[in-house]
Amino acid sequence: MTTHHDNWILAAQCPSKIGTVDVVTRFLREENCYITELNSFDDREGQGFVIRVEFRPEGAFDSASFVSRFGDRAQPFDMAFELTAPGTRMPVVIMVSKSDHCLNDLLYRYRIGQLPIDIKAIVSNHPDLEPLAAWHKLPYHHLPITPTTKAEQEAQVWSIIQQTGAELVILARYMQVLSADMCSKLSGRAINIHHSLLPGFKGAKPYHQAYDKGVKLVGATAHYINNDLDEGPIIAQGVESVDHSHYPEDLVAKGRDIECLTLARAVSYHIERRVFMQGSKTVVFAN
Amino acid sequence: MTTHHDNWILAAQCPSKIGTVDVVTRFLREENCYITELNSFDDREGQGFVIRVEFRPEGAFDSASFVSRFGDRAQPFDMAFELTAPGTRMPVVIMVSKSDHCLNDLLYRYRIGQLPIDIKAIVSNHPDLEPLAAWHKLPYHHLPITPTTKAEQEAQVWSIIQQTGAELVILARYMQVLSADMCSKLSGRAINIHHSLLPGFKGAKPYHQAYDKGVKLVGATAHYINNDLDEGPIIAQGVESVDHSHYPEDLVAKGRDIECLTLARAVSYHIERRVFMQGSKTVVFAN
Amino acid sequence: MTTHHDNWILAAQCPSKIGTVDVVTRFLREENCYITELNSFDDREGQGFVIRVEFRPEGAFDSASFVSRFGDRAQPFDMAFELTAPGTRMPVVIMVSKSDHCLNDLLYRYRIGQLPIDIKAIVSNHPDLEPLAAWHKLPYHHLPITPTTKAEQEAQVWSIIQQTGAELVILARYMQVLSADMCSKLSGRAINIHHSLLPGFKGAKPYHQAYDKGVKLVGATAHYINNDLDEGPIIAQGVESVDHSHYPEDLVAKGRDIECLTLARAVSYHIERRVFMQGSKTVVFAN
Amino acid sequence: MTTHHDNWILAAQCPSKIGTVDVVTRFLREENCYITELNSFDDREGQGFVIRVEFRPEGAFDSASFVSRFGDRAQPFDMAFELTAPGTRMPVVIMVSKSDHCLNDLLYRYRIGQLPIDIKAIVSNHPDLEPLAAWHKLPYHHLPITPTTKAEQEAQVWSIIQQTGAELVILARYMQVLSADMCSKLSGRAINIHHSLLPGFKGAKPYHQAYDKGVKLVGATAHYINNDLDEGPIIAQGVESVDHSHYPEDLVAKGRDIECLTLARAVSYHIERRVFMQGSKTVVFAN
Structure with missing residues (x-):
């Protein structure tokens, strides 16, 4: 479900160590914060600890003070954390x-x-x-790209991201390969939708590849960008049945629905702080 | 898959009788029509025979003549049929x-x-x-309805359907109960989306009913209107997982995706002449 | 996923009250127990608080002492709890x-x-x-039932449950309606599989009902017994696509797979202490 | 649905050519055979024509004569066909x-x-x-294999297949790679279940590969053997959701259910003559 309107979210991540849950829950108790949902996971293969808490303060709540004081507690755990206020709209x-x-x-x-x-x-x-974009009264930047202007165009894109304070970049079927530099800058804060179930059909025209193999399922994968455009940690995947009568253009049409749903789900999870990167994988407290 | 662009569709329906397939396929052969897909079904419980053929003429093709001459063959079978040209766009x-x-x-x-x-x-x-509607450059008719003006409003709606020559009415979350008269007029040519898996949760606020029952799946049903708004023959159904954390408003949000997909699928099937009504049920040559 | 072998599980439930999480997590910290997974949920509609923790003791662990001392902490919260050792096999x-x-x-x-x-x-x-049963070397009790011997037969069943110390009764397509008394005795500790998506098709022959409605999906529901055999809190539901060519006997065949999977999933959830009854619903920390 | 008991099945396949449907349906009409279901497909990419008909003879029916006389009609089309009697049990x-x-x-x-x-x-x-096997009163042949005895063991297997007249070999998690020669002999008449969505995770330990990639879906693929064990034409695929808490052994457990269902579905389709090989792909008239 979507995060409920009067709930704050605390999301935190750190190396595995005894007391990681307690340091969070004890503080929330002391602050008189009522926990409505809590999920934590500690990876047995050494990828560390993550926790997501939804809570509502029972009394007055000063978020700056909360962050500062919890920071002192979190520090010995090398715990990174983020507090999200109810009603926050992430700049994108x-x-x-x-x-x-x-x-x-x-x-x-x-x-x-x-x-x-x-x-x-x-x-x-x-x-x-x-x-x-215009109908939704949203600014639209047409930044054409040619082999020779790629670096320049990416600099323009980056400038827009910087100036708008965007915390998330959604690659909603952006058909250019980002440079390694851009991938690196966007690592963990850009979500891409790939129109196949990676790693099955990487590269160009995955629906044609799927057709050639006679697959009975087609899928889509939403993942974070890291240094390799098509290889970042997977957030969500979707799938739909197809049959012999689906020619490549039919697979493309079928794929649109899965791509929309899968990308939207991944973005929701990210916005609601349900996703944590752990190495090459993610922990997703889905719902 | 979607019907391919150079294909004609012949859809026909009649009581069960030996020769129902042959009367269609023999004629197509004589007319030098190349069959790319054929599906037929004969209901063992006495609901009759249906057939759908996709074909392309090998040579010149006069559809009026085809219809007239096939009509002669179909008549002894009491066979109703419809020929659809490639590229036809159904008025809606x-x-x-x-x-x-x-x-x-x-x-x-x-x-x-x-x-x-x-x-x-x-x-x-x-x-x-x-x-x-305006952004899509489509005419929009605001026809308000009150308890006393219902008959009048339905007459206006009916008039629009008549004047535009609409062959299909899509009730895309139209929240008024149609009169028995209107249901009857639209029987088999209006598709409704009901935001639940009928007959589980008929009536108002099905998502609240589902929440109260603690269901782990919510669904949607697209069906033809017949004389009972929520009871017509089912064309398509969709479903999605939910859990305890989904309050009614979350189920509503989840439901939107299923409703969209299920209604769109039902409309596609109808447009492509994949759906046949047989009594209170449908035959759907889905894909 | 299945609970991992070296993990203990603490599952607890109580009315909503500030400190419900903290009382658990603080104790585990004090006991030097390492939490690998934690899920808690507090129902906003007043159904109370539930928590499930997987943990492993870092040092020596005396479970009787743990239970006794945690009991003192839990008591002010009216918190019911259960500690499950790694490798526990629930008597069934x-x-x-x-x-x-x-x-x-x-x-x-x-x-x-x-x-x-x-x-x-x-x-x-x-x-x-x-x-x-014999092939699996399991005791089999044939207890026939007639209208006049129902009470007596149920007494025999109850006696077996008592004598064997069974903590869970699985109604794996037991086609007798249990008496209100038996339902009451088994409330929350018996899982039934109903061969439909309740409340859609209650009563006899749900697949025939589904066929008559021309549904495009059939399902199964696993739920706890409470005082009404077909109405207890839902634990898991499954669904599968069908079409016009599925006559009732085909729906029955399709249904078998969903029933097996749905019942097995519900039993797994129960065994792993992932399920909590909250009024007429369940909280399931599924995976 | 399963093929109904009084129905014969005619399955045929040939190069694309006008009249392929008519040659079948006209003959059935002449033979006074009542068609209850018919599906045909003609691949636009040149892979040819396939047709599957379920029918019941209205009067006396001599299958040998039917085959012989239909053979004469089919011959000009280079049409391969197979007639299956009601109640046939395929030797396996x-x-x-x-x-x-x-x-x-x-x-x-x-x-x-x-x-x-x-x-x-x-x-x-x-x-x-x-x-x-013994409990089901079925003969069991233990034919161990070592690197040096592989050819010999395969000869024994082949001999059993020959002597029993098996028309289908089901590789139900047979963990040996068949030789190219054996693959060739079994081409199109052996079904393998691969525990992944090919071509995603070929090779050994696909669930470990999937875990390392952090996939959110795992799947299984049932396919015909051709000259490459893991690459034959796909018949059916299944998929199930997983999350970060599924370690490789959990994926294996999840995978078992999908493998069972996917293999059983593929075998059913094959038995009911719903599957046709077209080059490296299949046409499956599923249901």
């Missing part, structure tokens, strides 16, 4: 090319308030989707 | 109230050409969704 | 009639060690499944 | 190693009559599953 940049199914889906969820994001900009290497 | 009226998730989804599929429909009008008992 | 009685698909499935999972249960007895009102 | 050999989840599942379906096969032998390179 969306990147697209020509296909607009994921964009249309995200904008719909945004428009009806289902996805609590604050869309700062839509960036594209093509002008095609400007009208859709 | 969409009815909505205030919720726009299904409308937004249908309009998107319409806009990118995935759903070969010709939207003649959007009719609503509320003004709210007019901007969405 | 399985009740069947003539259909053996669920029994066969459960026995397989039992045999390969996937389901950590200790099957004390298989009870049936028919002799048919005795050979299957 | 099942090959296993030590894991018995698929075997147990197949034997259950066999035992209750859901899978109309005639199990001629169970062959294994290990003795472990002999008791399970």
